Amino acid sequence: TNTYDYLIVGSGLFGAVFAHEATKAGKKCLVIDKREHAGGNVYCKEMEGINVHWYGAHIFHTNDKEIWDYVNQFAEFNRYTNSPVANYKGELYNLPFNMNTFYRLWGTKTPEEAKQKIADQIENLGITEPKNMEEQALKLVGPDIYEKLIKHYTEKQWGRKATELPAFIIKRLPVRFTYDNNYFNDKYQGIPVGGYNKIVEGLLKDVEVRLNTDFFADREVLSSLADKIVFTGKIDEYFGYQFGELEYRSLKFEVETLDQENYQGNAVFNYTDADTPYNRVYEHKHFEFGTQPKTVITKEYPLQGSRGLEPYYPVNDENNSAIVKKYQDLAKAEKNVIFGGRLAEYRYYDMHQVIGSALVKAKRELGVSQEEDVAI
Numbered sequence: 001t002n003t004y005d006y007l008i009v010g011s012g013l014f015g016a017v018f019a020h021e022a023t024k025a026g027k028k029c030l031v032i033d034k035r036e037h038a039g040g041n042v043y044c045k046e047m048e049g050i051n052v053h054w055y056g057a058h059i060f061h062t063n064d065k066e067i068w069d070y071v072n073q074f075a076e077f078n079r080y081t082n083s084p085v086a087n088y089k090g091e092l093y094n095l096p097f098n099m100n101t102f103y104r105l106w107g108t109k110t111p112e113e114a115k116q117k118i119a120d121q122i123e124n125l126g127i128t129e130p131k132n133m134e135e136q137a138l139k140l141v142g143p144d145i146y147e148k149l150i151k152h153y154t155e156k157q158w159g160r161k162a163t164e165l166p167a168f169i170i171k172r173l174p175v176r177f178t179y180d181n182n183y184f185n186d187k188y189q190g191i192p193v194g195g196y197n198k199i200v201e202g203l204l205k206d207v208e209v210r211l212n213t214d215f216f217a218d219r220e221v222l223s224s225l226a227d228k229i230v231f232t233g234k235i236d237e238y239f240g241y242q243f244g245e246l247e248y249r250s251l252k253f254e255v256e257t258l259d260q261e262n263y264q265g266n267a268v269f270n271y272t273d274a275d276t277p278y279n280r281v282y283e284h285k286h287f288e289f290g291t292q293p294k295t296v297i298t299k300e301y302p303l304q305g306s307r308g309l310e311p312y313y314p315v316n317d318e319n320n321s322a323i324v325k326k327y328q329d330l331a332k333a334e335k336n337v338i339f340g341g342r343l344a345e346y347r348y349y350d351m352h353q354v355i356g357s358a359l360v361k362a363k364r365e366l367g368v369s370q371e372e373d374v375a376i
């Protein structure tokens with residue numbers, strides 16, 4: 001018999017939650033990760049006493065009480081509320097679009113005035129069936145908001161003209177007629193005190209983890225160690241890219257330590273003009289109300305993905321959707337392998353969603369949980 005019940009490829013939230021649940025159910029797990037740390041993209045690196053979100057800003061939010069309670073087992077959450085500020089050629093606007101934004105744009109003071117202004121903006125455009133992302137956004141919010149806060153940011157993010165992007169990228173653009181800068185509508189929101197590593201450490205406390213270990217560098221030997229594999233890496237790579245490579249958008253992060261206490265006064269700034277090459281600047285201490293003497297910032301530059309770069313955002317166009325469908329058919333036929341997480345499913349998942357998905361798959365795989373056993 002094999003040494004382990006499960007070989008779990010990837011120590012991101014999917015792999016870590018699955019490993020935690022399987023271990024709790026009495027299974028023996030080995031988690032491997034090709035990176036030098038566990039946690040996948042939620043990993044934080046401590047610099048100047050500040051938890052630096054190493055793979056981009058991560059704000060936890062959910063409406064699901066069960067998932068909120070689940071993560072709160074491992075860390076306490078602070079009261080951080082995401083309220084990004086947009087910088088358009090030196091003009092500052094609150095996000096998401098709300099009464100503060102409208103006041104700054106047009107001087108409107110009441111919800112009625114703001115609604116009228118937006119209606120006037122949209123009225124004369126004559127767009128009924130939006131043919132692309134630009135028309136879709138114009139139809140929803142009109143030209144002022146579109147030009148200053150959406151167009152260039154989106155074009156930088158996707159590396160394509162808004163007129164060449166599909167309309168479905170933007171389904172809705174929430175406009176809020178209150179003076180409320182809270183980006184998310186969810187009931188629960190915050191940043192774990194001690195950083196996301198605390199949650200990952202809690203999940204993997206009783207689990208054997210091997211870092212700097214790439215599944216594909218030693219596939220046969222690693223596979224032979226366990227009865228089953230939980231795979232959270234790239235699905236196209238798993239199947240040897242036989243139907244072609246799935247396209248991703250990537251990001252470059254430039255991290256700087258600054259010898260000042262407070263650089264921008266907010267955790268997240270979006271740069272919504274065409275000329276600034278980066279889209280966001282985060283100042284990490286503000287995620288946790290830090291009072292350290294120095295500060296650490298990250299500039300986030302959008303990039304086209306390629307094999308050497310980290311894959312971040314799946315490009316869910318027709319071509320890629322057709323390719324992923326073929327890989328998914330192979331995955332269904334693959335015996336004793338469970339595919340999960342953002343790379344194996346080729347879809348964007350927020351943290352609460354990936355945790356939810358791992359819990360569902362773990363439950364399905366492991367049957368009744370230990371607690372239920374005891375209850376019986």
Ligand code: FAD
Pocket residue numbers: 009010011012013014015032033034035038039040041042055056057058059060061213214215216232233234251312313340341342343349350351352354
């Ligand atoms: P990952 O975290 O990517 O974990 C996969 C792991 O598998 C990695 O550690 C990788 O090294 C490892 N791996 C891959 N291939 C191999 C291999 N061949 N061998 C060994 N190991 C391998 N969510 C929110 O809820 N709020 C946010 O504010 C938010 N902000 C985000 C900002 C950015 C820039 C990005 C990119 C994502 C953001 N997310 C946010 C989403 C969040 O990062 C994901 O939901 C979560 O990290 C997904 O976990 P995962 O386990 O699926 O994947």
